[in-house]
Amino acid sequence: MIDEPFFPTTDVLKSRGKAQLALHDRAARAALRQFGRQVFLRGVVEVSNYCRENCAYCGMRRDNRDLARHRARLDQMAELLVHHRPPAITDVNIQSGEDPLVVREVVLPLIAVLRRETRLGISVCLGTLNRPLYHELKSAGASIYIMKFEVADPALYAQLEAPGTFDERVKHIRLLAATGWNVSSGFIAGLPGQYDNALLANFTLAQKLPLAGCSVSPFIPGDETPLSKEPTAGIDLTLNCMAALRLMRPHWVIPAVSALNLAEPGSGYRRGLRTGANLVTINLTPPDLREDYLLYKRDRFIMTEERILSAIEAEGLQASKQSLADFYQQKKTPKTESRHPSIERVEVLNG
Ligand code: 5AD
Numbered sequence: 001m002i003d004e005p006f007f008p009t010t011d012v013l014k015s016r017g018k019a020q021l022a023l024h025d026r027a028a029r030a031a032l033r034q035f036g037r038q039v040f041l042r043g044v045v046e047v048s049n050y051c052r053e054n055c056a057y058c059g060m061r062r063d064n065r066d067l068a069r070h071r072a073r074l075d076q077m078a079e080l081l082v083h084h085r086p087p088a089i090t091d092v093n094i095q096s097g098e099d100p101l102v103v104r105e106v107v108l109p110l111i112a113v114l115r116r117e118t119r120l121g122i123s124v125c126l127g128t129l130n131r132p133l134y135h136e137l138k139s140a141g142a143s144i145y146i147m148k149f150e151v152a153d154p155a156l157y158a159q160l161e162a163p164g165t166f167d168e169r170v171k172h173i174r175l176l177a178a179t180g181w182n183v184s185s186g187f188i189a190g191l192p193g194q195y196d197n198a199l200l201a202n203f204t205l206a207q208k209l210p211l212a213g214c215s216v217s218p219f220i221p222g223d224e225t226p227l228s229k230e231p232t233a234g235i236d237l238t239l240n241c242m243a244a245l246r247l248m249r250p251h252w253v254i255p256a257v258s259a260l261n262l263a264e265p266g267s268g269y270r271r272g273l274r275t276g277a278n279l280v281t282i283n284l285t286p287p288d289l290r291e292d293y294l295l296y297k298r299d300r301f302i303m304t305e306e307r308i309l310s311a312i313e314a315e316g317l318q319a320s321k322q323s324l325a326d327f328y329q330q331k332k333t334p335k336t337e338s339r340h341p342s343i344e345r346v347e348v349l350n351g
Helices: 017-035 074-083 100-117 131-140 154-159 166-178 196-208 235-248 268-273 305-314 324-332 335-339 341-350
Strands: 038-048 091-096 121-125 144-146 182-189 213-218 279-283
Touching: 017 235, 038 074, 038 100, 038 324, 074 100, 091 100, 091 144, 100 121, 100 131, 121 324, 131 166, 144 324, 154 166, 166 182, 182 196, 182 235, 196 235, 213 235, 235 268, 268 305, 279 305
Parallel strands: 038 091, 038 279, 091 121, 121 144, 144 182, 182 213
Antiparallel strands: none
């Protein structure tokens, strides 16, 4: 049986009760068909909270003058990731505020060390840079770029002062994909002023973009932001968006983001795994830097390796032994090429 292409309606995104359970169940089954019980496990290090952007929802916005700004030290990060990372992680995401300086001083040399010393798959989430710098990052050994489009409604994007301009953000996502990166994007659900059409626009845009994955973050009224008094996004809306993404693009990698636990303390994360998510992250940023990496609130709920592994097990899933980077690489390499390199070569010689 071939499934109809799926596109959510507002009713689907707002479903509750039996209809919602059925939606989540269908999404979880789609993930199971596509990925089996495997869940990717990625460590995250936050290397700078300097940011040139001024997103209304984010505590690291440049107008937050009360925030102490730091950059991580290369040797500290290298030591942490090479010698003290949790054994179950197969990938690492190097993330930062939009701070081109840290890219040169810390991120590029860190990627070189990781490539030399480990088999970790390397993702980066560094905001919009330029072509030569993207190229350097890829040549150093990163292969996954996380660039969230944040909000697909251009008016809301401008109103919230989301990064750069909407058109530029989308252009960079396309540029990255066209130059060989596996691009994962993402949007925020439940933002103030995000009415039905603006919410649906996220799916219309995601569907058009050349992505390998996409996340949904619940809006968290960030401390020290102009939106601090607004209500937190509902966990149900967020999970419904995740389920809808899974059904729209069964082969995408969809993370259970850590903010799910802020939207529903204690169980948000596990419910994400029950809704077709197939990637989880462990924050590895040393506590002294983490405190001022103010994405949401000062008291972030930190998932340890132990908590994450037991959540995965409790949901009947398994931590993948293959890295996400290798998984993407394998998908790109035609089977004949990887299985019969000698035959390929003969054909090339004869042809
Ligand atoms: N609520 C939800 N997501 C947020 N982000 C930043 N601030 C918030 C918030 N208050 C997300 C954005 C950004 C990523 C690093 O964190 O999507 O791209």
